[in-house]
Amino acid sequence: MDGKLAVIGLGSIGSMALWQASRLTDAVVGFEAHSPAHGRSAVGGDTRLFRMLYRGNPNYYPILERSRQLWAELEAETGQDILTRCGGLSIGTKDGPYLTALLETTRTNGAEHVILSREDMAARYPQHNLRPDDIAVYDPHAGALRTDRAVTAAIEAAQANGATIHTDTPIDSITETTDGVIIASGEKTWTYENVIIASGGWSRRLMPDYLKTATETRRNYLTWFVARDAAQFSPEKFPIFIRISGNRSMYGAPAVDGVTVKATLDGRSSPTPQADSVPRELTAAEITETMETVTEFFPGLFPNIVRSDAFPDLYTMDGHPLLGRLADRSRIYCATGFSGAGFKNATGFGEIAAHEALGKRTFDGLDFVRPERFAQ
Structure with a gap:
């Protein structure tokens, strides 16, 4: 052996x-x-996003709780800052399918959360341009994993x-x-x-x-943007987010590098024949939809993709x-x-x-x- x-x-x-x-x-x-x-x-x-609030199988929650403890242990053991604890927002249509499912799982698990009205969001997180019927759920334990x-x-x-x-x-x-x-x-x-x-x-x-x-091996792509005022998108002021509003969806993280904000279309993975040959360049359709979504969601970002990339992952x-x-x-x-x-x-x-x-x-x-x- x-x-x-x-x-x-x-x-x-x-x-x-x-x-x-x-x-x-x-x-x-x-x-x-x-x-x-x-x-x-x-x-x-x-x-990558770390969050305690999600929609779906409640059996993930004990793993999430243990994972949060172990991320802290890894930081303590190595002296590295790995989890940027900035909180998280789940944004969507009030009483719509996304937040309804998320709140059902959240209440089943007893996870700590705060519901924020559109007015609350405008006061606390004005970076987000919400639709009239949008609200948010705040996760105090969420953050960005490096x-x-x-x-x-x-x-x-x-x-x-x-x-x-x-x-x-x-x-x-x-x-x-x-x-x-x-x-x-x-x-x-x-x-x-x-x-x-x-x-x-x-x-x-x-x-x-x-x-x-x-x-199936699938391709996931990511996009980044430059903020008009980078301080407004720092981890201290801009939590991680997932937003599903009507026909548009996006998730992202604050400017952990002090310059670029990650904002990526949600749920857009596509099959790829081989993990070694994932197309890295975005298609014209991917670019157009991404820029249109950022233009609506984030007036504080220049709606030009300054960086993009794609990576393989295995899906069941x-x-x-x-x-x-x-x-x-x-x-x-x-x-x-x-x-x-x-x-x-x-x-x-x-x-x-x-x-x-x-x-x-x-x-x-x-x-x-x-x-x-x-x-x-």
């Missing part, structure tokens, strides 16, 4: 699984096809705990035996007691057929991740398929993956993310 656990892919989830596993054993090894936080991975784009810093900090912490890292080592195949799992990169092979697949958009080639048919048929062993006694554990929404929970998911893959403990209430739901 070359170790107790190998983590394949050191991006959003893999880096956190490696960090958590390194707290349990020093016989853990991470494999990264390129370099940690490389610019073509789903980590790219500077920031993605590159988070991943590199987690890997640094894992190495300090004794973990080994192999960069520029793409894994070509994994083969499960009765005693362990053989992984191969070119002519090199290693054998580990257990393996975690956490390579995002590159995971499909390492999966069994039933998961290949249940997943039901939008929930793949978190668990391929089968009851399998030594291969999946931590992938987070469908463009995994980073806020990366520390929590990483902890679950590390403990379960090493056989330290199991977690209840996670049937909705287990891979076997697709094994029909």
